[in-house]
Amino acid sequence: MISEEKLQILTESAKYDVSCSSSGSKRKNEGGIGNGYAAGCCHSFTPDGRCISLLKILLSNDCIFRCKYCMSRADADVPRATATPEEICTLVMDFYKRNYIEGLFLSSAVVKSPDYAMEQLVRTVKLLRTEYGFHGYIHVKGIPHADPLLAREAAQYADRMSYNIELPSEASLKLLAPQKSKESLLLPMKQLQREALAFRAEKRRGYFLPAGQTTQMIVGASPEPDGQILRLTQSLYRANGLKRVYYSSYVPVVHDRLLPAVGAKPMREHRLYQADWLLRFYGFTAEEIVEDDGNLSLELDPKCAWALRNPQFFPVEVNRAPLEMLLRVPGIGARSAQKILSARRYARLGFADLQKMRVVLKRARHFLTADGKFFGTENPAALRGLLTAGEARENAVQLDLFRELEAARTARTGEL
Amino acid sequence: MIYFYDGTKQSFLTALLAAYSDGEAVLSSRSAQLGLGEQSVFVHADPVRAEKAEKRLLRYDPKCMEDLDLLLRSGADDRDKVALDYFRLIAARKCPVRAMLAEDAVAAAEDCIRRVQFEVHRFHGFVRFLESASGALYAPIAPDNDICDLLVPHFRARLPRFPFVIHDVKRKRAAVYDGEHTFLAPLDRAEVALSADEGAWQALWKKYYKSVNIPSRERLKQMRGYMPVRYWKFMPEKFGDLC
Incomplete structure (x- = not known):
């Protein structure tokens, strides 16, 4: 059994990786224990509001790389630990049996060399699948610069793999993570995408990354604007077939003159995730959401901001609007849109009906008509004030001399 | 008139037949306060009539018995009324009403069923x-x-x-x-002799739970929203937080 100290060290170095989902795999139980749960499953929630789905752990935090932002970098003075593959396997089996976790999220620092570290990861997941008979979810982190054959072998045992891009531009990568390069991250992604497609085309038995690939970017450690981050995200979804892009707002755990001393605002991360959802489920493009070198508004959610910039599309009539247009109404999500589609086949929907169906109208009422009636505000300035009012109070910030908040401007004109 | 029934499917269907034409019927499977001068009757399950009702309802909506099963599992106070209204509507329209979300009865039933299903999903994890x-x-x-x-x-x-x-x-x-x-x-009470390692694994799990948290980003309200306090009683990682 692994010691409590070791578990603590290896968990604390893994916890800043935000990916935790366990969805997308339908792996069957073939004897041993475990299976995939396509919808994903959260087993617990920590006081920081994040869910625990997978056992998130490093095999080792003994690193030869010197990425500036990382607490495990080679020149950092931190306690080091390395677990054996057997220790990890028994830990997973016993946690899984008690229903503490949905599977394993295994990563590693670059121990000795990229190939060595990747070999250890592959050894562990292979052992877990073949010797221990574990069929639950496994997410393996790819080590940049490791041999392509090792990545392919890992993919045969894992449900999902991820290479973390970490910094959204090559210049920042060079500055903050000098041993990583854009190619060392993108090439393995492309390779795995190619091999997964080939695997599926040949209809071979077994599994090859059934839950696909994901990646992660740190937001706020380098100067890239949201526009650039979202365009990169979009191209990763389109060209590289990624399932998810995660954003991690920068937390200063390391002091370095090249890094900002304060963390990124959690609201920025939140807005990026909202924008990411718009890309994946709502039919928006990155160009519609934010200009190239612009940032997302912190006061308004990205869909509201888009709707205010494009008043020519609104209001839409709930009884006639196609699904694509309903999805573009601020405040209406995928579930509400489906409810409306289903209910309007039987009756003309008025505002009272929408309320009954629990469609949230706080924002939506300004952008739609129900049975021809409109209950919103048409005056654009007042509308902007109404939409930002509640949010602005929650995220109130000290104004500085040269910046004027949009909400403050409308407050002065008296149209709240 | 209050129709008491015992909460099973058969007695619900029997009570449904009895209460169907009574516009002011109240269905109850728990104890209820009687109004002044109000009548009550206890409906005993009648397998023959229940089966007849079930066949009829299935003809209108082949999936409605699955809805009934979930509705009768609900712990909500108003579930008897919700179930009665929902099945009355099916009987009146003579077709599946599931998608008519603008109907009060359907919206309430959908809500009730969703809560039960969501709790099942939550407990897969908890x-x-x-x-x-x-x-x-x-x-x-x-x-x-x-x-x-x-x-x-x-x-x-x-x-x-x-x-x-x-x-x-x-x-x-x-x-x-x-x-x-x-x-x-x-099963009233269970005495379980735990395995020798159980305590050590629980301790490791608690250690993991503590280590994976990022203290500088505390958001307790969010945690309680996702994992309500009433579920903590049997979760080792939360034992220390329950006083």
Whole structure:
């Protein structure tokens, strides 16, 4: 059994990786224990509001790389630990049996060399699948610069793999993570995408990354604007077939003159995730959401901001609007849109009906008509004030001399 | 008129037949306060009439008995009224009404069913098994709705070689998988002799829970929203937070 100290060290170095989902795999139980749960499953929630789905752990935090932002970098003075593959396997089996976790999220620092570290990861997941008979979810982190054959072998045992891009531009990568390069991250992604497609085309038995690939970017450690981050995200979804892009707002755990001393605002991360959802489920493009070198508004959610910039599309009539247009109404999500589609086949929907169906109208009422009636505000300035009012109070910030908040401007004109 | 029934499917269907034409009928499976001069009747399950009602309803909506099963599992105070209104509507329209979400009865029923299903999903994650000395797994739970047997297929599929018991301590019943069959049994209290390692694994789990948290980003309200305090009682990682 692994010691409590070791578990603590290896968990604390893994916890800043935000990916935790366990969805997308339908792996069957073939004897041993475990299976995939396509919808994903959260087993617990920590006081920081994040869910625990997978056992998130490093095999080792003994690193030869010197990425500036990382607490495990080679020149950092931190306690080091390395677990054996057997220790990890028994830990997973016993946690899984008690229903503490949905599977394993295994990563590693670059121990000795990229190939060595990747070999250890592959050894562990292979052992877990073949010797221990574990069929639950496994997410393996790819080590940049490791041999392509090792990545392919890992993919045969894992449900999902991820290479973390970490910094959204090559210049920042060079500055903050000098041993990583854009190619060392993108090439393995492309390779795995190619091999997964080939695997599926040949209809071979077994599994090859059934839950696909994901990646992660740190937001706020380098100067890239949201526009650039979202365009990169979009191209990763389109060209590289990624399932998810995660954003991690920068937390200063390391002091370095090249890094900002304060963390990124959690609201920025939140807005990026909202924008990411718009890309994946709502039919928006990155160009519609934010200009190239612009940032997302912190006061308004990205869909509201888009709707205010494009008043020519609104209001839409709930009884006639196609699904694509309903999805573009601020405040209406995928579930509400489906409810409306289903209910309007039987009756003309008025505002009272929408309320009954629990469609949230706080924002939506300004952008739609129900049975021809409109209950919103048409005056654009007042509308902007109404939409930002509640949010602005929650995220109130000290104004500085040269910046004027949009909400403050409308407050002065008296149209709240 | 208040129609009391015992909460089973058969007695619900019998009561539905009796109450159908009574516009002011109130259905109840729990104790209820009678109004002044109000009449009440206790409906006993009548298998013949119940089957007739079921056949008729199935002709209107082939999936409606699944809805009824979930509705009767609900722990909500108004579930008898919700179920009565929903099935009255099916009988009146003579077709599936599931998608008519602008109808009050349908919106209420959908809400009620969704809550039950959501709790099943939550408990797929929140169940905590204790390993007994014999290797069998035991999990006490206290859910809002009567769902302990609905959890069994999920765990049976992933732990086929482990016999397990999921014990609903609130309703004093247990869903049991003995390694081959699954069944429901009344169970008041269970004495479980734990395996030698159980304490050590729980300690490791608590350590993990503490280590994976990022203290500088505390968001307790969010945590409680996702994992309400009433579920913490049987989760080792939250024992310390319950006072």
